[in-house]
Amino acid sequence: MIENVLGTAPADLVREDRVAGRLYTDPELFELEMSRIFERSWIWVAHSSELPRAGSFKSTFVGRQPVIVTKDRKGVVRTLLNRCRHRGASLCEKPSGQVNGFTCPYHAWSYGLDGSLRGIPYPDGYEGVMEKRDLSLARLRTESYGGMIFATLDEDAEPLEDFLGDARLWIDRFMKQGGGYPIKVLGRHRFSFRGNWKIQLENTTDGYHFPIVHRSWMASVDAETADMMSFMTDPTCTTHDLGHGHSVMQMVPEHSDLDADDGSEPLQGRFDDLVAELSKTLDQAQVRKVVRAMHGTGFNLNLFPNVSMSAAFFRVLRPISVNETRIEHVAIGPDGPPELDAVNRERLRIHEHFQGPFGFGTPDDAEGWDRVQRGAAAAPAMPILVNRGLAREKPGPEGWPTSHVTDETGMRAAYAQWKAMMSDD
Amino acid sequence: MTETVTPTAALPVPIPTTDPRVARAIELIWREAELLDRKAYEAWDALYTDDGFYVIPIDPEAERFDDILNMVYDDARMRRMRVARMTEGYAIAAVDAARTVRTVSRFVPESVSDDQVVVRSAQVLVAYKRENHDLWAADLVHRIRLSPDGPAGDRIVQKIVRLVDSESAVPAAGFLL
Numbered sequence: 129m130i131e132n133v134l135g136t137a138p139a140d141l142v143r144e145d146r147v148a149g150r151l152y153t154d155p156e157l158f159e160l161e162m163s164r165i166f167e168r169s170w171i172w173v174a175h176s177s178e179l180p181r182a183g184s185f186k187s188t189f190v191g192r193q194p195v196i197v198t199k200d201r202k203g204v205v206r207t208l209l210n211r212c213r214h215r216g217a218s219l220c221e222k223p224s225g226q227v228n229g230f231t232c233p234y235h236a237w238s239y240g241l242d243g244s245l246r247g248i249p250y251p252d253g254y255e256g257v258m259e260k261r262d263l264s265l266a267r268l269r270t271e272s273y274g275g276m277i278f279a280t281l282d283e284d285a286e287p288l289e290d291f292l293g294d295a296r297l298w299i300d301r302f303m304k305q306g307g308g309y310p311i312k313v314l315g316r317h318r319f320s321f322r323g324n325w326k327i328q329l330e331n332t333t334d335g336y337h338f339p340i341v342h343r344s345w346m347a348s349v350d351a352e353t354a355d356m357m358s359f360m361t362d363p364t365c366t367t368h369d370l371g372h373g374h375s376v377m378q379m380v381p382e383h384s385d386l387d388a389d390d391g392s393e394p395l396q397g398r399f400d401d402l403v404a405e406l407s408k409t410l411d412q413a414q415v416r417k418v419v420r421a422m423h424g425t426g427f428n429l430n431l432f433p434n435v436s437m438s439a440a441f442f443r444v445l446r447p448i449s450v451n452e453t454r455i456e457h458v459a460i461g462p463d464g465p466p467e468l469d470a471v472n473r474e475r476l477r478i479h480e481h482f483q484g485p486f487g488f489g490t491p492d493d494a495e496g497w498d499r500v501q502r503g504a505a506a507a508p509a510m511p512i513l514v515n516r517g518l519a520r521e522k523p524g525p526e527g528w529p530t531s532h533v534t535d536e537t538g539m540r541a542a543y544a545q546w547k548a549m550m551s552d553d
Numbered sequence: 554m555t556e557t558v559t560p561t562a563a564l565p566v567p568i569p570t571t572d573p574r575v576a577r578a579i580e581l582i583w584r585e586a587e588l589l590d591r592k593a594y595e596a597w598d599a600l601y602t603d604d605g606f607y608v609i610p611i612d613p614e615a616e617r618f619d620d621i622l623n624m625v626y627d628d629a630r631m632r633r634m635r636v637a638r639m640t641e642g643y644a645i646a647a648v649d650a651a652r653t654v655r656t657v658s659r660f661v662p663e664s665v666s667d668d669q670v671v672v673r674s675a676q677v678l679v680a681y682k683r684e685n686h687d688l689w690a691a692d693l694v695h696r697i698r699l700s701p702d703g704p705a706g707d708r709i710v711q712k713i714v715r716l717v718d719s720e721s722a723v724p725a726a727g728f729l730l
């Protein structure tokens with residue numbers, strides 16, 4: 129007998145093996161999540177390759193708050209609230225670019241890349257009223273690890289590295305798909321779905337849905353790629369709870385550490401032409417490295433609450449309202465010599481094949497999530513089950529609670545963090 | 554012989570849409586639109602040449618699509634796989650796809666010759682699914698190869714769908730534009 133999850137306090141709504149359906153549908157919970165999670169946690173805002181030089185900027189959001197991420201004159205990455213200190217106009221409506229500073233369109237107050245207020249037109253009216261130095265743009269704490277840049281609205285948040293904890297090891301591994309080169313952002317798909325953000329948060333650690341929802345994609349790829357993603361009954365494919373709501377799901381464990389390569393694994397036949405082309409200029413070991421990493425790493429690293437480093441891309445979620453979420457699927461590839469353009473072209477085609485609003489994978493995921501949101505409108509106390517594999521979840525050698533890749537260990541990890549943050553007032 | 558009209562030229566003499574070669578292209582564009590609304594994907598695919606491309610870019614300025622991320626960048630092989638996906642019944646997004654109605658109009662012939670026509674147009678599509686109407690507005694460019702054997706042999710060599718909101722979040726779709 130699976131009991132309902134009664135109560136309204138956040139702490140009552142999440143149990144080890146189930147959460148209340150109202151977690152997806154209750155607007156008051158959503159408001160609390162914005163203040164207790166999205167305004168307190170470290171939120172992913174950018175990858176370092178998106179801010180290549182002084183003056184580079186990107187506009188994005190921390191929770192619902194618009195921000196600009198900049199690289200200032202000294203090379204310091206800043207996250208600034210995208211809101212003029214005068215009467216509140218947004219300063220920047222471009223998604224990214226290169227600037228010397230930001231000038232408000234309304235009364236032309238101008239700000240430097242570090243957010244300091246530089247100029248006010250007709251300043252005599254402010255004499256004896258205020259000092260410019262007190263009116264910098266609001267700056268968010270900004271820290272990065274392995275090229276992943278995060279910001280938080282909480283001045284007292286623990287250091288980013290502590291928050292990431294054991295996830296750092298997996299970030300290091302993820303970046304190895306550059307094949308010895310750093311990785312860079314190649315492009316991004318953006319799409320929206322009519323559902324709660326946690327449905328998407330769960331999905332990047334949901335191995336269970338893969339062969340069902342993605343049957344159409346599986347049917348369209350070559351046999352080697354389909355075989356690579358056939359993890360359903362493979363006991364070596366596992367999910368670990370890494371703490372702080374983070375988890376990692378290893379679909380292709382032989383690609384979890386791309387440096388561990390005994391040379392026995394043949395490169396996929398679909399890349400034969402690419403291998404031939406690359407071999408004209410690169411040595412065999414280098415070619416093997418980048419081609420073996422063509423589908424990215426063998427795991428999805430789910431970082432609570434808004435980013436997943438998912439095989440060969442980043443999945444970034446942005447909650448809009450209790451029943452609307454926007455997602456970015458950010459394509460990445462090695463940032464190396466021009467010969468590698470051919471590698472990145474191929475990576476872009478692989479990304480397009482699965483991801484984005486017209487991919488062979490994403491629309492089917494989105495349909496599944498829409499259906500969860502619609503179904504969850506029934507019986508708000510009826511539980512959403514996150515109990516799969518609970519009886520076979522055991523601490524692994526590293527101490528991480530570990531279960532099969534199709535189990536719901538990663539969701540339990542995320543909901544434990546949700547519960548801790550939501551109960552803390 | 555190809556007559557080209559540059560949009561920036563001062564008062565260019567426009568190519569009339571009544572030019573019989575342009576009219577053939579427009580007929581084909583309308584036929585394509587109707588097949589897509591009816592989700593007759595096999596018949597739709599047959600309107601393309603073997604070297605034809607169907608593209609929905611993200612970058613509004615892009616003219617070349619190899620080195621950038623697109624929403625759709627289909628050659629014949631990808632297009633056939635896409636048709637299989639849309640019709641074989643495994644893809645839950647396609648099985649439960651929105652119903653669509655689209656109009657294509659505001660045709661501007663860009664170039665015309667006896668074997669090829671390039672036409673720009675506007676497409677407004679409404680997709681209805683589960684009590685929601687989504688609006689998809691786009692500029693289209695069709696490059697159409699005219700057949701010496703008459704209109705039945707005319708084929709699409711390239712179609713580019715430039716959504717007005719290509720750089721922001723659009724719904725994940727179970728239909729084609």
Ligand code: FES
Nearest residue numbers: 212214215232235
């Ligand atoms: S609101 Fe920005 S200068 Fe007035």
Ligand SMILES: [Fe+2]
Nearest residue numbers: 337338341493
């Ligand atoms: Fe999926």
